[in-house]
Amino acid sequence: MASMNDIARRAGVSIATVSRVLNNSGSVNEATRARILKAIKDLKYQPSRVAKRLRSKSVSSNLLGVLIPDIQNPFYVDVLRGIEDIAYTNNYAIIMCNYSQDEKKEKLYLEILQSEAIDGLIAAPANEQDVQLKKMVREGLPVVCVDRGLQDEDVDIVVVDNREGAFKAVEHLIKLGRRRIAYISGLQTIPSSRYREKGYLDALSSYQIPVVPELIKHGDSKYEGGLVLCEELLNLPEPPDAVFTGNNLITLGALESIHKHQLRIPDDIAIVGFDDMIWSSSLNPSLTAVRQPAYDIGQRACELLLQRISEPGRACIKMILKTELIVRRST
Amino acid sequence: MASMNDIARRAGVSIATVSRVLNNSGSVNEATRARILKAIKDLKYQPSRVAKRLRSKSVSSNLLGVLIPDIQNPFYVDVLRGIEDIAYTNNYAIIMCNYSQDEKKEKLYLEILQSEAIDGLIAAPANEQDVQLKKMVREGLPVVCVDRGLQDEDVDIVVVDNREGAFKAVEHLIKLGRRRIAYISGLQTIPSSRYREKGYLDALSSYQIPVVPELIKHGDSKYEGGLVLCEELLNLPEPPDAVFTGNNLITLGALESIHKHQLRIPDDIAIVGFDDMIWSSSLNPSLTAVRQPAYDIGQRACELLLQRISEPGRACIKMILKTELIVRRST
DNA sequence: TTTTATAATGAAAACGTTATCATGAAATCC
DNA sequence: GGATTTCATGATAACGTTTTCATTATAAAA
Secondary structure, three states, X not given: OOOHHHHHHXXXXXXXXXXXXXXXXXXXXXXXXXXXXXXXXXOOOOOOHHHHHXXXXXXXXXXXXXXXXXXXXXXXXXXXHHHHHHHHHOOOEEEEEEOOOOHHHHHXXXXXXXXXXXXXXXXXXXXXXXXXXXXXXXXXXXXXXXXOOOOOOOOEEEEEOHHXXXXXXXXXXXXXXXXOEEEEEOOOOOHHXXXXXXXXXXXXHHOOOOOOXXXXXXXXXXXXXXXXXXXXXXXXXXXXXXXXXOOHHHHHHHHHHHHHOOOOOOOOOEEEEEOOOXXXXXXXXXXXXEEOOHHHHHHHHHHHHHHHHHOOOOOOOEEEEOOEXXXXXOO | OOOHHHHHHHHOOOHHHHHHHHOOOOOOOHHHHHHHHHHHHHOOOOOOHHHHHHHOOOOOOOEEEEEEOOOOOHHHHHHHHHHHHHHHHOOOEEEEEEOOOOHHHHHHHHHHHHHOOOOEXXXXXXXXXXXXXXXXXXXXXXXXXXXXXXXXXXXXXXXXXXXXXXXXXXXXXXXXXXOOEEEEEOOOOOHHHHHHHHHHHHHHHHOOOOXXXXXXXXXXXXXXXXXXXXXXXXXXXXXXXXXXXXXXXXXXXXXXXXXXXXXXXXXXXXXXXXXOOOOHHHEOOOOEEEEOOHHHXXXXXXXXXXXXXXXXXXXXXXEEEOOEEEOOOOO
């Protein structure tokens, strides 16, 4: 690969001048510029992003980091797509790290991202008091949190109103006459899981429905978790007549379990899930779900990040997007 | 962030010695080593991957590129997970580029990857004669292709037997008595689409079933494509009694369309899709599908890549994995 | 004409590594 | 006891950029 040096030599100038035309900074004679431009074309010169990155923190190397908990979850895929679309149109590349809900892996990836000298980071940390991430924020790395925040740390954040979304879902079930409503939660370390639980509890109490502890299950935010926890619920002496699931993978696991038990949805048991998916209407039966604007979350987050990169001093923004209850045949 | 220089200063040695203990190369006095190690710990030193990368192509900078056509497709997500797991255990980070089936975007990403000085690349190129990718291969970048190859270029490749997979799917439909079997294809520029079509045609001819051109639809490998093309099929004066869909997004689109028409599956129309998904059994009805070992594909590909990086000269390997027909209720 | 801007360019430092060479001291060999 | 090897270390070039400073030549101002 041709370097600036090659260009300089071929055009008979110094690399300084080449740099000047490359970044059109400073003034350079038209003839020289033309000569350099030609050399660049001839040698198919491509600047080394690595060298750029090394050279100066000040100049943007156009690389963003994205740290997500679970690439298998379509929600994060959509967030990622949103991020990526904005990044792409602004000429940023992204280095994507999926820590699979493994905090050790998360730590390693944060180290790597730091050592790759990224310009900024969009992260959904494993938990709210992630010391390493906090440190990076404090050291001045532009960071935007998505889906979950960072306790006691002033940082841009894009989330949805999880409590309200859950409330609407459960309220919907109640209004349909359901009384034994179960909740299958994701990881309790994740704030959104707790907010969703809060929404669930608030809805029950709003309608004076007693909370039955054995109807609340805490799992791991994954398909298998949804499967086994729903299994437990269905094996209860007095099984629930409705279940509210904490995220889309849990929902799919729960569906699997209900089908295994040959129960009719919604006759025997109703189900409403957090997170809508493109194929939710093709599920058996089509799924009532709380839709998060995942793609938007990604876009907003990336916009905020680019803003912060160009204006590091600006005040932090906490963006709370709305959820939407989409009623289909499962309730 | 502390640099080697800071360490050297604090330990009262030169950076050369620091480098030596860091890479334990050369010999260094035990006492000095201890002093340096302490300094490293004290200053929380982290090597700059960027500087490493810049310094020498020879030493591995532990960064891989992954170029995929469509992150929305769960198949590629699984491939990605396979890649990532192997990369992670071998201490590689990955820079993930999703070109969304947009060749312009693909080109840009290839440039970026090159200029990021990655150690190797796993790619599913938009088409088999991708000149840019070919050039990169020829220039010595270790590359492994997944899901699709590169024409006239000797390169490692991991694919499944698409023709056979499609054949089995269609044969299954035929054996169930279906005769008007439609095929909704993905992008024809993608080899796998063509191989799947070949399998479809081979199966028909094996059982002396005439090919009906209007039952073969070519689309864009996306959800919307599946939706509108299936729509067209169902609006035919003589609609099909079965449909074989070319990938998972197409399948979901087709399902949506069939449901819209209020047709019963499989009574009115049977459907079998290429690509199984974790929630395929939760679809309405549970879906008969050709399963690709996506996660394995990713793992194998990454293993091949790491091999090639450490041994650039070794002969190219073409790995063809088996598909599996999973029969459920949609047929 | 002398001074002063301005335009056009180059030299060189810096970023954080790795790797080569050089140097001195201690240890081993014959 | 001189020659040679081994150990321990440092200086420095190189990777490919950006940026600061210096230098010349020319144009404008006095």
